[in-house]
Amino acid sequence: MGDDTTPRSALGRFRLDGKRAIVTGASRGIGRAIALAMAEAGADLALVSRRREGLLEVAREVEALGRRAIVLPCHVGRTDEVRSTVIEAARELGGLDVLVNNAGTNPLMTPLAELGERAWDKIFDVNLKGPFVACQEAARSFRANGVAGSIVNVASVGGLDVAPGLGAYCVSKAGLVSLTQVLARELGSIGVRANAIAPGLVATRMAEALLTNPAIRDPAVARAALRRHAEPEEIAGAAVFLASDASSYMTGQTLVLDGGTFLLG
Numbered sequence: 001m002g003d004d005t006t007p008r009s010a011l012g013r014f015r016l017d018g019k020r021a022i023v024t025g026a027s028r029g030i031g032r033a034i035a036l037a038m039a040e041a042g043a044d045l046a047l048v049s050r051r052r053e054g055l056l057e058v059a060r061e062v063e064a065l066g067r068r069a070i071v072l073p074c075h076v077g078r079t080d081e082v083r084s085t086v087i088e089a090a091r092e093l094g095g096l097d098v099l100v101n102n103a104g105t106n107p108l109m110t111p112l113a114e115l116g117e118r119a120w121d122k123i124f125d126v127n128l129k130g131p132f133v134a135c136q137e138a139a140r141s142f143r144a145n146g147v148a149g150s151i152v153n154v155a156s157v158g159g160l161d162v163a164p165g166l167g168a169y170c171v172s173k174a175g176l177v178s179l180t181q182v183l184a185r186e187l188g189s190i191g192v193r194a195n196a197i198a199p200g201l202v203a204t205r206m207a208e209a210l211l212t213n214p215a216i217r218d219p220a221v222a223r224a225a226l227r228r229h230a231e232p233e234e235i236a237g238a239a240v241f242l243a244s245d246a247s248s249y250m251t252g253q254t255l256v257l258d259g260g261t262f263l264l265g
């Protein structure tokens, strides 16, 4: 683990050498990009998602970068699985320094007034309850081992604004931003930080239905100052920054990576 008292160069503070990180939703998309960027920065990884096959592929990519990767299949909407996964990750990696809650779901587009209770529960179980439980277990590990850990929650611009048809998703991500702020306040005294990332439109499987529908994609892209959507790799650097000592005085914040959409109102 990095010694926080050792003076390092400005660039060195972005490194994650010797850090042990859990990334949920690591089998593809933004989570895969975060896991690979963290490995490149020097971290060992616990890769989490439901399906083992996708994780194994990413594990091979992490190992090709010279870092260790363990694969832990887990449904993040199931409390017991999440608890045991975080505990096992810390045991296998020899401790824990970073938790990235990235796994998320957005199963359907429906006006909130017509959304069924089961769909609401699924969205909240995966997008908010899972991260909450993972944060609890990670905080326990950080506290027990005197680790100044970092929590990074992948929220969404949907959690800061309103997207019609994506109501429950937006509310769940707003909850994740709030969860991040509460954790930052409660854990700051033991040196643990919690921050969030709010991406705009990113080319992943989750966003496929939006990106292949010109009626949704074109206005979204037009609203962005950069006039385009993002690639997953463009989100990963923010996660490395928030996990690293380069952001050591930053907690409770949400970094918006939306190509300048909010800028235009």
Ligand SMILES: NC(=O)c1ccc[n+]([C@@H]2O[C@H](COP(=O)([O-])OP(=O)(O)OC[C@H]3O[C@@H](n4cnc5c(N)ncnc54)[C@H](OP(=O)(O)O)[C@@H]3O)[C@@H](O)[C@H]2O)c1
Residues within 6 Å of the ligand: 024, 025, 026, 027, 028, 029, 030, 031, 048, 049, 050, 051, 052, 054, 074, 075, 076, 077, 102, 103, 104, 105, 126, 154, 155, 156, 157, 198, 199, 200, 201, 202, 203, 204, 205, 206, 207
């Ligand atoms: N793409 C965008 O435009 C965008 C914008 C803003 C925010 N985000 C957020 O970014 C995060 C990553 O999304 P993405 O766009 O990279 O989506 P993605 O490519 O569909 O990847 C989702 C990842 O989450 C895992 N996952 C899904 N449900 C899970 C569950 N119940 N338990 C455990 N793992 C689960 C998936 O693996 P398995 O299928 O193997 O479980 C996969 O690894 C999400 O939180 C999303 O809300 C995305």
